[in-house]
Amino acid sequence: MARYAIGDIQGCFNQLSRLLSQINFNKSKDTLYLVGDLVNRGSQSLEVLRWARDNQDNVISVLGNHDIYMLARYLKLQKPHSDDTLQDLLRADDVDDLMMWVRNCPLIHEEKDYIIVHAGIYPKVDFNHLLFLNHLFCEHLMSKNISEFVDSIYGNKPNNWTQDLTTEKQIKFLVNSCTRMRYLNNKNYELDYSFKGNLNKKPDDLTPWFDVDFHATINKKIIFGHWASLGLFENKKCIGIDTGCIWGYKLTAFNMDTFELIQVL
Numbered sequence: 001m002a003r004y005a006i007g008d009i010q011g012c013f014n015q016l017s018r019l020l021s022q023i024n025f026n027k028s029k030d031t032l033y034l035v036g037d038l039v040n041r042g043s044q045s046l047e048v049l050r051w052a053r054d055n056q057d058n059v060i061s062v063l064g065n066h067d068i069y070m071l072a073r074y075l076k077l078q079k080p081h082s083d084d085t086l087q088d089l090l091r092a093d094d095v096d097d098l099m100m101w102v103r104n105c106p107l108i109h110e111e112k113d114y115i116i117v118h119a120g121i122y123p124k125v126d127f128n129h130l131l132f133l134n135h136l137f138c139e140h141l142m143s144k145n146i147s148e149f150v151d152s153i154y155g156n157k158p159n160n161w162t163q164d165l166t167t168e169k170q171i172k173f174l175v176n177s178c179t180r181m182r183y184l185n186n187k188n189y190e191l192d193y194s195f196k197g198n199l200n201k202k203p204d205d206l207t208p209w210f211d212v213d214f215h216a217t218i219n220k221k222i223i224f225g226h227w228a229s230l231g232l233f234e235n236k237k238c239i240g241i242d243t244g245c246i247w248g249y250k251l252t253a254f255n256m257d258t259f260e261l262i263q264v265l
């Protein structure tokens with residue numbers, strides 16, 4: 001009955017396979033929680049996604065920015081980027097079935113003792129409201145109007161939470177904060193997209209999202225990925241497990257009950 005969280009796989013199926021054998025992953029009783037960015041940049045996105053779909057009874061994944069980009073490519077809303085590696089996947093015979101699995105993934109998954117999200121939880125909003133917006137997001141992703149919806153969530157704005165945001169804009173802010181956030185501006189807590197480096201090099205006017213005082217409703221440990229330059233990171237409030245597998249570093253599994261960390265190169 002083990003529970004493991006695994007960091008950003010980004011199409012590195014060989015490393016995932018090695019990590020699963022390292023942890024003796026047992027399909028009949030263990031559960032894997034993937035923190036998103038299953039695909040892109042690596043060469044085996046199709047294999048990763050097929051594995052996740054085929055093991056869906058034991059796999060819970062949240063969506064990362066690359067997963068949403070994959071949906072946008074599938075829906076022909078985005079042109080290929082020069083460094084994207086999704087061609088095999090988008091041409092696969094079973095692409096519709098794979099995308100149906102992806103469309104079932106939320107932005108935020110909540111366990112009794114953990115919150116799982118790709119980039120982070122915006123610290124200044126009632127968590128129950130973020131869960132409500134997450135629910136609306138999931139409904140839109142499963143609706144007939146998915147193309148219109150995915151198109152509407154692209155773009156940097158709004159990058160701040162204000163009382164007057166429409167529900168549509170609140171959902172867009174949720175997507176940006178859950179899938180792209182690293183630093184917030186000290187003055188007004190708006191999302192900063194410009195700086196992606198580690199904590200030693202950060203400009204003085206920015207604070208990592210997890211060092212800002214949290215809203216009292218955010219009271220479980222947050223497992224996140226997305227931030228390879230941060231590396232393995234843990235404090236009382238969160239644990240970051242994107243250890244940069246796609247950049248030649250390790251892929252990390254975190255045992256959510258024993259707190260053991262297992263890594264493969």
Ligand SMILES: [Mn+2]
Pocket residue numbers: 037064065066118179225226227
């Ligand atoms: Mn990411």
